[in-house]
Amino acid sequence: MTITRSAAAVGLAAALAGAAVAGCGSSGTSSPSSSGSIPAKLVVWRMGASVASQVTWMNGVVKQWKKDYPQYKNTKVVVDWIPWTSNTTDWTNALTSGKGGPDITEIGNTETPGLAAQGALANITSSVQSWANGSQIIPGNLANDTVKGDVYAVPWFGGVRGVWYNKDQFAKAGITSPPTTWAELLTDAKLLMKAYPGTYGIGAPTDDTDAIVSFIWGAGGQVAVQKNGKWVAELTSPASEKGIEFYADLLRTEHVSSTKYIGETEIGAPGTAGPGGAEEDFALGKLDMYIDGPWAEAQIEQVSKTNESQWSSFPIPSQNGPNPAPAFSGGSDLGVWVNSKYKAADWSLITVMDSVSNATTFANSQGFFPEFTSQLTSPAYSSSQLMAGFAKAAGYTQIAPLNTANWATADTGKYNIIPTMMKELESGANVQSTISQANAELQTVLNTGSES
Amino acid sequence: MADAIQPLAGPRQSQQGGPGGWTPMRTRLGAFVRRHKLAPYLLLLPALAGIALVLLWPLIQVAIYSFQNYGLPQITGALPTQWVGFANFSTTLHDPLFWLSLRISVLFAVVVVPLTLIVGTVVGLMLNRLGRKMSIFVSTAALLAWATPPVSASVLFYWIFSPDGGLVDWALSRMPHWLVGSTDWAQYNWATTGALPAYTLIALLVIWQSFPFIAVTVLAGLKTIPAELNEAARVDGASPWRIYWRVTFPLLKPIYLVLLLLSVIWDFNIFTQSDIIASLSNLNEYNLSLYIYDKAFTFPPSYSLGGALALIFAVILLVITFGYVRAWIRQGALQ
Known part of the structure; x- marks a missing residue:
């Protein structure tokens, strides 16, 4: 009896050691994507809590996307709301299991270089280069999403304290x-x-x-x-x-x-x-x-x-x-998930979410600023009692080194x-x-x- | 299954056998098993296979990871997996935070284990003397604390000690300064100010949650002690203190050894409570569990560092267990 007890204790010690790392699983590498095909659904990970006005905005975006890209008229867009406090855990789980991940994800702009360095984001350099809106984005903020010369995300909205x-x-x-x-x-x-x-x-x-x-x-x-x-x-x-x-x-x-x-x-x-x-x-x-x-x-x-x-x-x-x-200069970016099978569809949806008018509407409704130089000087901000101070602060910003990998x-x-x-x-x-x-x-x- | 095992059960089992070619083979197999006394091992086999699957294989994986640089870039294929020798172990052993969290874990166990055992024993002794109704009432109340999920209990204690309207801060702020010091108790944040206040709070919580198990176990032990022994001691004029140390404690020693080991392992491993109360952002409030979790899973995760830490942790627990088994043998509990 007593022998068994001590044996059990040894087993217990081993069990505890095992439990400490339970959850590490191995996973295969992602298969090469067929980025041209038509998805049945696209999953978008948004950060924070679901807010009615944001849902309405997203519905409008999806509608416009299906109009602009008729080939996706039957694609279902699913938005998952991820709490900011657990987003890295959810990304990690999606990467380690190789499934359950998003197609498009919102990323806090300080997180982007680190996430890209972990290999979680698709390289979208060529798409961004041929994107008309790209040149309108505040240059420093696009540079923030560039790691070793390659672009991994696009700025969506910004904010300052x-x-x-x-x-x-x-x-x-x-x-x-x-x-x-x-x-x-x-x-x-x-x-x-x-x-x-x-x-x-x-x-x-x-x-x-x-x-x-x-x-x-x-x-x-x-x-x-x-x-x-x-x-x-x-x-x-x-x-x-x-x-x-x-x-x-x-x-x-x-x-x-x-x-x-x-x-x-x-x-x-x-x-x-x-x-x-x-x-x-x-x-x-x-x-x-x-x-x-x-x-x-x-x-x-x-x-x-x-x-x-x-x-x-x-x-x-x-x-x-x-x-x-x-x-x-804080804010959020949009990126294409590395394991997404429909990267062309992902990018097309991002361009609609991040069009000058959609991104500006979105930012304004949530107390953020758009990422487009042309919009930032709008008098709408300086005349608002609450926003005036923030709008002034937005004129003096810095990111580095808060955006290093x-x-x-x-x-x-x-x-x-x-x-x-x-x-x-x-x-x-x-x-x-x-x-x-x-x-x-x-x-x-x-x-x-x-x-x- | 039962049919296959039956012939192994013993020589008294009748060996009539059924029809078909299976019978002679089964008989021969049975004879082989009996000759080599394999029955216990065969019975252990399913359990061993299960343990190997869920414990041994992960342990081997962990050991492999701990000598590599395995993290997200290796999983996504952004970077190759490399063998790094003992680098993870040396990183850990050179990290001052590792030693700080180890110290916090050890000190916590050193303080909390005896306190839990003392409180549990006192309550157990009390339960033994109480009348039936009162005893049921007290043990039910105590077991409710034990049955409370650690997460709920942690949140509850966090609130009680919160500077935002928590009972303790409110009460302390209303006491005279000569009694409670000049600290601004109304604004005192037990959870985040530092390791000492945070673990004072966690210690109270852990003792509150774990003494009932000790009390009930001690009570069960007390019930096995013949009443004559205590009576004889009392007749001889021994004080209750002396009776406890001379009569009760020696008889309960085996129980205490088990409780001690379990308490040490439990209190050394506190994670839920420290995660909720001290949180993963307050580095100077890490205990070993938080430290391991942080190294292994906080973004960007490093499964290799986590693996190395798990092995180090296992060694620490094995040392504790070894010392414990040795003490047990020395005290003759294994005769």
């Missing part, structure tokens, strides 16, 4: 115009906290790289730059350090942010889809200024519409003004370098040593994809 605030709160606190320098931002945060006791001035969540980089750039610093084909991390440059320290000091020394945002994303606990955390607090009036994009509107509304008429925005200020800090590894996945650094700083760690450790780690990961 700015600072959300309530107009009436600014008025009551005696703030006449939105801040354009860090000093003003801090002063205003304190004025707001004085006018609204029990609230916090501005949220500084640590797991929010896309906002934090604006403070690095806003002081004239860089996250990393490319020199002779290699990435050199620059978090330790005096300007970058100033930006990092300012953000951390919002909590550490100035106490205008809350300790509960340590370890959180702007929408709450990591891995959740929000609303929560700073976003929820802003909606409830517990947080006076909140950094996020205009797309947050849907979720903020979900929590509370009480202040809807007062919602406004301004660009994240640079250290000394008057121009805003460069905002991280190894960025996903460095930032969101295995190393989470900037969030971890910021978490340590806001928890009171030594500034110099914490930043220089993150800097060394970042440089290695950007260049090699791992730490050693």
